[in-house]
Every structure is written in structure tokens, then in C-alpha cells.
Amino acid sequence: MQFIDLAAQYQHLKQRIDKRIQTVLDHGHYIMGPEVEELEQQLAAYVGVKHCISCANGTDALQLTMMVLDIKSGDAVFCPTFTFFATAEVIAYAGATPVFVDSDERTFNISPQDFEKRIQAVIAEGKLTPKAIIAVDLFGLPANYPELEVIANKYGLKLIEDAAQGFGGEINGKRAGSFGDMATTSFFPAKPLGCYGDGGAIFTNNDDYAALFRSYRVHGKGKDKYDNIRIGVNSRLDTIQAAILLEKLAEFPKELIVRNKAAARYTETLAGKYTIPFVPQGYLSSWAQYTVISENRDVDMANYKAQGVPTMIYYGTCMHQQTAFSALGYSDAELPVASRLCKQVFSLPMHPYMGL
Numbered sequence: 001m002q003f004i005d006l007a008a009q010y011q012h013l014k015q016r017i018d019k020r021i022q023t024v025l026d027h028g029h030y031i032m033g034p035e036v037e038e039l040e041q042q043l044a045a046y047v048g049v050k051h052c053i054s055c056a057n058g059t060d061a062l063q064l065t066m067m068v069l070d071i072k073s074g075d076a077v078f079c080p081t082f083t084f085f086a087t088a089e090v091i092a093y094a095g096a097t098p099v100f101v102d103s104d105e106r107t108f109n110i111s112p113q114d115f116e117k118r119i120q121a122v123i124a125e126g127k128l129t130p131k132a133i134i135a136v137d138l139f140g141l142p143a144n145y146p147e148l149e150v151i152a153n154k155y156g157l158k159l160i161e162d163a164a165q166g167f168g169g170e171i172n173g174k175r176a177g178s179f180g181d182m183a184t185t186s187f188f189p190a191k192p193l194g195c196y197g198d199g200g201a202i203f204t205n206n207d208d209y210a211a212l213f214r215s216y217r218v219h220g221k222g223k224d225k226y227d228n229i230r231i232g233v234n235s236r237l238d239t240i241q242a243a244i245l246l247e248k249l250a251e252f253p254k255e256l257i258v259r260n261k262a263a264a265r266y267t268e269t270l271a272g273k274y275t276i277p278f279v280p281q282g283y284l285s286s287w288a289q290y291t292v293i294s295e296n297r298d299v300d301m302a303n304y305k306a307q308g309v310p311t312m313i314y315y316g317t318c319m320h321q322q323t324a325f326s327a328l329g330y331s332d333a334e335l336p337v338a339s340r341l342c343k344q345v346f347s348l349p350m351h352p353y354m355g356l
């Protein structure tokens with residue numbers, strides 16, 4: 001059994017994907033070819049936003065949000081401590097200070113209550129200016145945007161959705177990628193919608209932000225890439241990856257149904273044994289991971305291994321526990337829920353080709 005079976009997916013889509021790649025090889029527009037624009041339009045339509053700007057990977061997508069929002073030294077940007085490193089990395093890379101927020105113990109997502117407490121603490125301390133929050137759709141479940149939006153608005157913070165794992169998720173029919181002021185995703189192969197290399201995208205309804213993203217991703221271009229009106233980066237999605245993603249996106253709605261069936265089956269069999277993932281009323285998960293809480297993680301994982309079932313730990317280290325952030329001086333006692341999750345969670349195989 002595979003943890004994520006990309007080979008089975010390729011076998012299923014082989015003819016269509018091979019044909020799309022061949023088309024790119026024939027026309028030869030490897031950078032910013034027609035498939036890139038076609039994909040951006042389809043992604044924007046699927047997510048339900050005005051603009052999609054593709055880029056080289058999900059980390060760059062987040063970094064570009066920091067650039068567009070002019071996040072810099074002296075700014076506080078809030079993010080969950082229980083996430084993948086990139087979420088917090090881009091904040092520090094921009095020169096700002098990440099402020100780590102604890103998790104909701106049922107959804108594993110950022111806790112709105114703790115978010116508000118930490119904004120108040122930053123204001124009270126008076127050293128940093130609260131500027132933005134990057135909320136994460138962890139394991140495929142959208143964060144609590146209805147509550148996060150109210151708090152972000154109350155304190156004048158920009159809200160960024162990190163939907164690297166959340167693409168395909170929904171809250172009351174509104175899709176991941178459409179929450180907050182801007183959203184990002186990743187097309188890393190193992191994500192719910194993945195390509196065959198690195199890829200990423202940004203979503204927004206704001207015309208000014210969209211224009212800035214398009215400029216920053218190609219060397220801060222003005223009218224073309226030899227007219228440079230600001231300092232940018234080189235972060236484009238390859239045409240071949242866009243071609244692959246067009247075929248994968250066409251199949252994605254079907255895959256999402258199978259993922260949810262697989263999750264429901266896990267829930268049925270594992271409910272008495274572990275604390276199983278909680279999906280609030282009105283929410284849909286894209287099940288990037290099926291993650292359980294276990295009191296005996298090492299034993300349980302060893303048992304699965306003996307049966308030939310691969311398992312993984314996402315994540316064994318919170319951001320506040322990372323060496324790179326040790327200078328920020330957090331303790332586990334300040335972030336108790338996430339610190340416990342890091343010790344107790346593990347994830348089971350999850351992909352849309354599980355033989356249902």
C-alpha cells in the first residue's frame with residue numbers, strides 16, 4: 001500500500017496527460033505558454049475568485065503575499081504554530097516577526113480565541129505592529145474563516161489563507177482559496193491538487209493586488225520584463241506543469257468525492273480507537289491527510305507498519321519548537337494544544353485511488 005499513490009493516478013490519466021505534455025513540446029512555449037493562462041482561468045473559476053496568479057511553488061506564493069502587503073521589520077504576522085515550516089518562514093524572511101498561535105483541539109486549525117489574545121498581547125507590549133495573519137487549511141480542512149475574518153477586521157489585519165493543503169475544501173459552499181484578502185496554494189506532487197514538480201498559485205478578488213502579484217513574480221516588471229519598476233523575483237509556473245494540472249483539475253471533483261468516501265470509511269472503523277478528525281457543520285475537507293490523535297503513537301504506527309500500512313507524522317515539531325525560531329523564546333506551556341498534538345498525531349494513507 002502507498003501513502004499517496006501518484007503512480008495509480010498517472011496510470012488513470014496517462015493518455016490525457018501525455019497528450020497535453022506533447023502539445024507543449026510541439027508548440028515550444030515552455031515559459032508562460034498558453035496552458036498557463038488557461039489554467040489560471042480555470043482555477044479562478046473553480047475557486048470562485050476574480051484572479052488567479054500562478055507561480056513556482058507554494059512557498060513563493062506566500063512570499064509574494066508578504067511583498068504585496070509590504071510586510072517588513074517591525075511588523076507582527078500571526079500564524080499557527082502547528083503547520084508546515086513555509087507558513088512561518090516567509091514571515092521571517094520578509095524581516096517581520098512571526099507570532100505563533102495555538103490550535104483548536106478538534107479541528108487542529110488555528111484557534112480564533114488564541115489569535116485574538118495574541119493580537120492584544122502584541123498591542124499591549126507595544127513593540128510590533130500587528131499587520132496580518134496567515135491562516136492554514138491544515139490537512140485539507142478550511143480554517144475557521146467566519147471567526148478569523150471578524151477578528152482580523154476588528155484589529156485592521158490583512159487575512160491570508162494558506163490553502164496549500166486545503167484546495168478543494170469548502171465552508172458552506174464557498175471554496176478554499178476564496179477566503180481572506182488573498183489566498184495561496186501549492187501544487188507540490190503530494191498536495192490534493194499536485195503537478196509533477198513544483199508549482200503554486202495565488203488567488204484574490206482585488207485588482208490592485210493581482211496587478212502587483214503579476215509584476216512581482218516576473219522581476220517587478222512594468223510593461224514587460226525588461227521594464228523593471230520594482231524589485232521582484234522570478235517565480236513562474238512551467239507550461240508543462242500547467243498542462244499536467246489542466247488534466248488533473250478536470251479529474252479533481254471526482255477525486256474529491258473518493259477522498260471523502262475513504263475518510264468516511266476510516267472514521268467508521270477508527271472512531272472508537274482514536275480521536276478522529278472533526279469536520280464542523282457546513283465544512284468540507286479535501287483530506288490532504290487523514291490524521292488521528294493516539295495515546296500510543298509509536299506502538300500504533302509500528303503495528304500499521306507490520307501490516308504493510310505506511311503512516312507519517314505531520315507534524316512532529318511545532319514552529320515554536322523549531323531551531324530556526326528558538327530565539328523567539330516560546331515555551332510549550334504557552335501553546336499547550338499544539339504542543340500536545342505534535343506528540344500524538346499520525347496520518348494514514350490517503351489518496352483517491354485506494355480501491356474503493
Ligand SMILES: *Cc1c(COP(=O)(O)O)cnc(C)c1O
Pocket residue numbers: 057058059060083084086087136162164165185186187188198199200
Ligand atoms: C506544502 C505547504 C507549503 C509550501 O508549498 P511548496 O509548494 O512546497 O513550497 C506551504 N504551506 C503549507 C501549509 C504546506 O503544506
